Amino acid sequence: MEKNTGFLLSYIKYGDHDAIINCYTLESGFQSFFMRGVYSVKNKKKAFLSPLNELEITFSTHHGNLPTIKKVELSEKLQDEVNxxxxxxxxxxxxxxxxxxxxxxxxxxxxxxxxxxxxxxxxxxxxxxxxxxxxxxxxxxxxxxxxxxxxxxxxxxxxxxxxxxxxxxxxxxxxxxxxxxxxxxxxxxxxxxxxxxxxxxxxxxxxxxxxxxxxxxxxxxxxxxxx
Structure with missing residues (x-):
């Protein structure tokens, strides 16, 4: 497992429940990740998919594939009352x-x-x-x-x-x-x-x-x- 901290720049829905997200990370620069199940009904991480949210991403890598997110959390608490x-x-x-x-x-x-x-x-x-x-x-x-x-x-x-x-x-x-x-x-x-x-x-x-x-x-x- 590896870990990156990065700003979310964009995301694309992939299939019914998954997404590919693009981030600029502190450790690796621009990086794309595969995020499984984020659009499923019970997944509460959809709220994280907001532009420039800073995310703590734990992921695994497999040869030839995008890094797959195993865990994602907000790096800091979301700001209240953003207009x-x-x-x-x-x-x-x-x-x-x-x-x-x-x-x-x-x-x-x-x-x-x-x-x-x-x-x-x-x-x-x-x-x-x-x-x-x-x-x-x-x-x-x-x-x-x-x-x-x-x-x-x-x-x-x-x-x-x-x-x-x-x-x-x-x-x-x-x-x-x-x-x-x-x-x-x-x-x-x-x-x-x-x-x-x-x-x-x-x-x-x-x-x-x-x-x-x-x-x-x-x-x-x-x-x-x-x-």
Missing amino acids: VHQNAVIFFLADFLNQILKNESQQIPLYREIKFFKQKILEKKMHAHYFFLIRMLLFFGISPLISEEKFLNIEKGIFQEEISQKELGEELSSLWKKILDEELNEDFLVEKKYRKPLLDSILQYYKIHFPEFYSPKSLPVILEIFE
Whole structure:
């Protein structure tokens, strides 16, 4: 038997009662597991299948097959009174991470970063996800190079003196620079007029610099919540 601790990123029902779950684990990075009987009537573990739940997974491995879960528990008690906005952001981040972490092996700092920002969302720091999405670029070595120039050029991944596209004016470029250069401030907020343009620019950056990236399916929900 082996044991992993990991954040649940996604799951797929398999047959009538089983599931395949995808997690980013502290010990092994991205990992898929076979979870037997989770959809059976008497199984109470279905409640664990919520995005970014941190799970303690005991599993066995057999040559050529997915690791099979023998026991699963929550790593920590579920937060009380998580509202619809918090749930939507957490679902969006899980959707996003499920895509970008599929080829990632163990990175302890990355795991801690996920844990830190999930906690910020649970503490109702509802704009922390902008910070998180941009900070993830640092882990992949594709973040924009900070300089004294004013305007972000998404395609080149640099700041420059001339504006490269009208949507990325000085204010939005300055937001990018602030997030890349500073720690998350407890009072960090994005003005309403910049929320959609900032998120659009972040996703555009990923599409250009991250192979086969596509906008998460949960994007429309996030856009509606922050309008």
